[in-house]
Amino acid sequence: MTETGYVGREHRNVGFGEALRLGFSNYALFRGRSSRGAFWFWVLGTAIVSVILSGIDYALFGSSQPGFLGGIWSLAILVPNIAVAARRLHDVNHSGWWLLLVLTGIGILLLLFWYVQPGQAQTNDFGPDVEAGKG
Numbered sequence: 001m002t003e004t005g006y007v008g009r010e011h012r013n014v015g016f017g018e019a020l021r022l023g024f025s026n027y028a029l030f031r032g033r034s035s036r037g038a039f040w041f042w043v044l045g046t047a048i049v050s051v052i053l054s055g056i057d058y059a060l061f062g063s064s065q066p067g068f069l070g071g072i073w074s075l076a077i078l079v080p081n082i083a084v085a086a087r088r089l090h091d092v093n094h095s096g097w098w099l100l101l102v103l104t105g106i107g108i109l110l111l112l113f114w115y116v117q118p119g120q121a122q123t124n125d126f127g128p129d130v131e132a133g134k135g
Contacts, residue, residue, distance in 0.1 A: 012119070012131055014038040020045045022131065023080050026087075030096055032132030034087035035119055042084050046077050085111075090126035091119035 012035045014022065019041030022034075034042075050073060057067025066074075086096025092114050101107025121129055 012129065014041065014131060016041045016045065023084050026083060026132055027080050028083055029132055030083050030086050032087055032127055033091040033119065033130065034084055034132055035091060038131060039084055039088040039115060049073060087132050088115055092117045093120055093124040093126065
């Protein structure tokens, strides 16, 4: 805490490994908030695993079509992907129901805009400025 009484946001700092751990440990937690860093580290981590599994699928099965391992991985991360995205929207004070915009196609642009915005530094409609599942 500083002399002005402001508490920094260091408590929201999440590293790559911790973001993946929080994503899986909060597998179906649709309440609370996820920071911008936690969200984008989760996206990066799951994308890296997807690319690796696609390479293994190609090496094992020799097809450029989505493979067995990639399909299993996609199913395994479906719920946590939605949960992390909903918590990210909560961090910018929007309901997780806005994720349905992805069904419109063009709505993805608005979601991306919200995903890159800084989270609110104070308590909002979805709770205090605390990383979901941390501490």
